Amino acid sequence: MELDVIADDKKNILVGATEYMEYSIEGTNEWHTYNAGNPPKFEGDQTVYVRHKGEMNLHPGLTRIVHFSANK
Numbered sequence: 001m002e003l004d005v006i007a008d009d010k011k012n013i014l015v016g017a018t019e020y021m022e023y024s025i026e027g028t029n030e031w032h033t034y035n036a037g038n039p040p041k042f043e044g045d046q047t048v049y050v051r052h053k054g055e056m057n058l059h060p061g062l063t064r065i066v067h068f069s070a071n072k
Helices: none
Strands: 006-008 012-017 021-025 047-054 064-068
Touching: 006 064
Parallel strands: none
Antiparallel strands: 006 012, 021 047, 047 064
């Protein structure tokens, strides 16, 4: 299942992400639960990996790569 998540470079946020997803910033090995009520900001040139969380006995979903640009 393809994730419909994109970068909003003007607001520096992910569009289409839900609380059932998690994200990781390129260069780190940590996954963070996405919080729609307090969305993380991705300023500058960043590559973010987004996937559905693995819950209970389910494995995490396929990863989507989203690029944020410093050029607004």
